[in-house]
Amino acid sequence: MTLLRSWIETANDPECPFPLNNLPYGVFTHKDSAPRCCTAIGDKVLDLGGMQRAGLLEPLGLTEPALNGLMEQGPEAWDSLRVTLFGFLGEGSDAAAMVLPHLFPMEEVRMHLPFRVSEYTDFYSSRHHAFNVGSMFRGPENALPPNWLHIPIGYNGRASTIVVSGTDIRRPMGQIKPKEADIPFFGSSRRLDIELEMGTVVGQPSQMGKPITVAEADQMIFGYVLLNDWSARDIQAWEYQPLGPFQSKAFATSISPWVVTRAALEPFRCSPPPREVPLLPYLAEPGPMLYDINLSVTLTPSGRKAPTTITRTNFREMYYSAAQQLAHHASSGCAMRVGDLLGSGTISGPEKDSFGSLLELTWGGQEPLKLADGEERTFIEDGDRLSLEGHAQGTGYRIGFGECTGTVLPASGLPDF
Template sequence: MGLKSFVEVPRESHFPLENLPFGIFRPKPSPGAAAEAARPGVAIGDFVLDLSAVAAAGLFDGPVLRGSECFFQTSLNIFLEMGRPAWKEARSTLQKILSADEPILRDNANLREKSLLPMIEVEMLLPIVIGDYTDFFSSMHHAKNCGTIFRGPENAIPQNWFHLPIAYHGRSSSVVISGTDIIRPRGQGHPTGNSPPYFGPSRKLDFELEMAAIVGPGNELGKPIDVNEAADHIFGLVLMNDWSARDMQAWEYVPLGPFLGKSFGTTISPWIVTLDALEPFACAAPKQEPEPLPYLTEKKRINYDIPLEVWIKPKGYDLPSIVTRSNFNHLYWTLTQQVAHHTINGCNLRSGDLLGTGTISGPEPESLGCLLELTWNAQKPLALSGLTRKYLEDGDEVIFTACCKGKDYNVGFGTCTGKVLPASS
């Protein structure tokens, strides 16, 4: 039996008492009214619990959170920086006050009305101030497929890939919340013959199915994070669509890597699902050959069994079509290895930093995490609602979702969505 809340939680909800993901919201304003301040909340069923109201009522009375201002902020950064003792205390308190047999909130009609808001009546915002954003390349299936497409099967995966979690530094200013439209980027593409490079709207706009870790406490400059302590620096995970202009990316990435082909937009889901909530879904990570260097060798290698789906809804269609079913457990390099490698040179992570996993592809044709792979770089068009797609077209809406299946409950992430708009003139 799952945990029981006094708040009605539909059976298929992503947000039962076992989950309680954190986000930042504000109530949708009434016509003519000024917008209210953004503040932290957790999802419970079809409601958002306002943590500022709960804190103002004195219900966070444990030794770590008592008197803290962390839930009166417009981002979660201060709460994240407080670390695992604060996260565990908050989760324990919230599960208690939302439980069916606890009267402190259940029987307080005034506080209940202040603190529980229907999700349809709120606007979700970026949950964190993102100082830095790093994107890894941690799926072996994705690396092999991309390498085969561009370099052939004999040179598919470079030698260094098996020794370190490759990554690049992304652009945090263009990270947006789910539901934000994405304007098709303009830029250069490969020249044809002796002509100048193509310039104009991207002709190969793609999605990338990723997740991202949200950094809690950071580390001091010059002091790396031990791989076996790295989990204490990860608050939780979000869904992430790292939109990619494949034609622009292919022309620009040698010798320094992605730039304009990636920096025009990255979408994340609004709810951060904590590692504590994901703990029941921990699983063994793939065996690594060769064995990594000592600073990347873990006492226990953990991945998570998180089923992932991608849907595309073309312009003018009422229903989306599923195009991908993958799983977080396909990642070759773990989250903790990514953190350890990121900091081994002394780089300082900070609260709210975003660490993308890279595209998460599986071994099966239906588990590929982007159109580059699904269409083999437009050589095999993808069937979609009676249409075909080589790459995304204007008006297409891309929808990611993820949901772990427990016994009589789910731990889900909601959705991560974005619609493609025409390029600016």
Template structure:
């Protein structure tokens, strides 16, 4: 059997070479339709969704002794089966979709039930989020923010080069792409005000991130090795950690972000598996000073993953790209983040979500937030005509895209999108 990542594989379903979802990808998501409103698990292939609940029920995918794993409203139960089941199932789905396999291709009735046009589907949150942790792992982003608020000589805090910095966010407000985002309210205190006031955020921002989906648990009290942490990662999603910069500025001392981040985090509907990204792994930036032994890496744990951000103001007809960067720039890898997270003895759960932190690169157009792109509002971003943005305004629609390129195909993540609604 050909490996699911084989570049020569073709599906009997036509897939455009520019599609995010060739047979080499097969990302997992949760969907429903107007004809069948119960959410269930599927994989994206071209412009269609393959209904895995149908295939499991027909015996074409065997997960015994587990039953009805894909007839559920999240992929958590499937992730709980472990890495061997993940790999075996992905290989079987790839086999069923191959251009030279008649099992599904020649079964017209089954094909009509199992293949759903993506345009007819409603996409849901793909995981039940057990816990959410957001990291701060781009050196370029951390340096830019530090220069703005502390000056060039004190840009990075003393601990930043020694461990992945993070805070615990709110799993309850992680939402799927397309969910409209209500402008948050909170305590605001401009530098020239004597006392704080309460009201709508005036400096609303995005943060371009990748989300790491944890597919296996770890026990409380135990540490993880590099290999153990890698094997616990099921896959990755696009992630927008919406940020209220003015609320954050007043609240973050001494314990860091709270309400400035708790109001919403958007993730894409498709979880791209770690196995599908295997060909795009590479070593990240040289880490100096050398991390403590428990954080040292041998494997290439970064990814050559292109990212971009588009913004469309309410009065614009088309979106404008405002950022292009790459996940490969991250100083602390996803594996290091997970190793550090568990290093105190913290238990990790199936469905935990780790935000990478804002992904910024060395050039101005690679800055992954409006805070950086507009340099805290002093250099507004030009969109179209006389429309500019320092921070997000009501009616703005923001979208992230991510993809890895290979010869003849791309492994993509689709889109994570959100539109800003006025504060209540």
């Protein structure tokens, strides 16, 4: 696959995240307008809601303030819309005059949460991440739990606090028990962390009581977002036994404003690593189900301009694919819904500078990271701006996700208990 050229010249820049090949979906407002669906092309946002209202597009739910309506239309409608947009936006199109009134400069619009999140599930599917975390807590010989090589381990997360990139994040409070203390105290987290993840957006439902195959699961996926699963490690350490993470993760999860479609990522599929033990047949993959997507994270302290890249990794570092995670999720008969969001789990590569969390990058806070401007970090400090970036690199073009950022605010005061 090479660059698909557009008459919007900025889209043809090889470093532009939004060439015609991409066409990610989001929700925007311009000044006081109502929120509606859009796509990105070059340095412009194309108002799909406006085009539908003008009769240029079929009624596909594009005037809604969320992508759920479009997702409900199903894969054929998604493909058909993509082809229609190629026609409108491709080099030599005769539709430019009709399209022009619906283009907005990207810097003039505000992006919103792209879809109503039905439920949020977070997985634990990166081999290196699971090994690192397990090593820290149980030693390298017992690092992987006995089920890890058989199950794409996941747990239900909290959907009410999923926010779009750019939303400030309030440092959470919670129960914390220092190692040397007998009892916990209630206070603000001192070990606030990121988790670099991709999020899978489920675009089609499955029925209650009816498991699905990995191939069916793959077809239900609408697209992917960048996802930062903010985590309070001190709250997590005290609360998570025996039933898993709860308030340590519930306070915020950030996602990118753009959902990059499965269609745009097709050229970047790649195979999983060799299986260390055979997988059960219900997890068998009909083809390559991982994606080659470059990921990185920067940290910018308050008042500084220079971001420091603290990690670089790749989505292909997963042991289990999103389709396998989704098939496992439905395996008990659990009904999946349009708008479900699946976090990949923290994506860590094999090298120390490719780990997806500060917990791993600073090895439990023991080895501070050096930042530009001479500062150091173990965990996140108030005012820090964390930003995830991701793109798949094609020949002469890239499929970008934009940014997923958040700035950490000090904890709120205690309510008057």
